[in-house]
Amino acid sequence: MSTHNEKPIATGQAEFSEAEKLELRKKHYNGTITERIDIHEGLARFRIRPDNGFSPFKAGQYVAVGLGNWETRLPDSQDEKLEEKKFKKLTRRAYSISCPLLDQQKMVTVNEIDYLEFYIALVKHAASPDAKAPSLTPRLFLMGDGDRVEVQKKIVGTYVLENIKPTDTVLMISTGTGEAPHNAMTTDLLSSGHVGNIINVTTVRTRLDLGYLPEHEHLQAAHPNYQYLSYTTREVENWDKTHPGYVGKQYVQDLFSSGLLAEHAGDPLSPNNTHVFLCGNPSMIGYTPPGADPPATPGMLQVLKDKGFVEIDDHKNADQKNSIDRDGPGTIRFEKYW
Template structure:
């Protein structure tokens, strides 16, 4: 048996030495909505770092750890800590159904999807994360960072969060932060996924909107039978956030009409959904051929926020 490639659940002195050197946190709790989706709570050895809703930090595992896809292990002679940035999510409510603020928990929560890229030369992290179990050790970044926060939002502003897949994660912590501080404007959090089973926070979101009349959650799918089968009795077609942000559709879905002068929109997830413009050879900004949220919102009177020119469209790309 090769001691550098131990069976699942076993270790070696070399591997334990590497773990002691690189790891500074433990898995406190782990929930799998399905085998490609994880909600994991990480407890650091030191104090839990404070963070603002929307910020991110890094998770990491060694190249020597096993992978859920059975991929090869790295040689111990060339150990490497594989790290990646993840937005910090949060539990929406406690066991009594009350708001659970970011500064009231002794762990950090993350919402992660399994990414398998067999042809990539980069050492993949998520196939290793998806082998974790409660009590396992890993690396946690010491300081949450990021400017994708609620800093520009005033108490009476309306806020729209739009995310794809696990891009919902920062919007969870931002929504709770708003509600906990008594925000009075409308709050909408909408997300687009392939299947209903990809909605890891659905139950909590439904409870949350029952508790707060000015908070609404919208979940939209693209691959359920009602999205692709025109003969389905509840056929609606594929539902993308670009469709929902249209003024009439938004009004019909959420019951109010956003005013661009009083509304901030936060976009996180698939770059195609966000649709950022790029400069052409003449230095002009050009939007993608397929309209994304930024172009649609710009057409409605919103302004893309940049470090030099603040606006009310904010974004966080996931790749």
């Protein structure tokens, strides 16, 4: 086991002897962290190899990762109050499977490697005081190379590439770690010989949050039809109007509406030839359940619909038909993390 586990226990958590922990891990865990790549203290890439491998899956799909409630939590994370009957249970969370993009400077797809890569942000405190304390990442971020975890056996999800012609434009928009499934989709498209524009857009707080930037730059240099466009919201040029490079907060909704995104991409991003994929912050996506009021600030769903795109919600009836080919250009797919 790594030395990550030697930190003191957080309050509000049952204590176990190391012998008890080893026995519980042996009973429940079925995967090993082969490599942890820290971007910064609150963001990391975890490579996990399931003991029994995994069946081929589609880029964009997800799987749950679990750790026991007996594992140590970060001492400065929100207190977690557990019922005694849950002390020996596992806590799980589903994560879209990312892709390393490169292996020894060679492009790889998710099915060409023997591990699953996850792009994970540390959450130590719930968004609101009355919400449940974050459970998984305060434990996971004390784990490192060689540590054991649980990986659910079934990789699932409908947020995948479907019926995309080789000449179509694929526009993928994310915030933060929502980039993960798009990384998998990127190498899947490039390795299949896709010749249309592939535009991977992400918005982050600061440039330090761009955990795959070198890999994306390598792919851009090797593939003229691929672009990785990153935007920030909390760099000095986003808030200091006296800064010579002041651009304001760069929200993708504004970039798309103004035409700047199309200009930066060198593509009209028209519903006539463009498939759109959205993953990340619910405010960016702008999804509203049936019957709910639209968001006060439009998300990408509202912006895109105004431009003639049509939403595909694969979380509804799979047989639902739209006014255009549900798998053709002009459609919007989105992933949910809420």
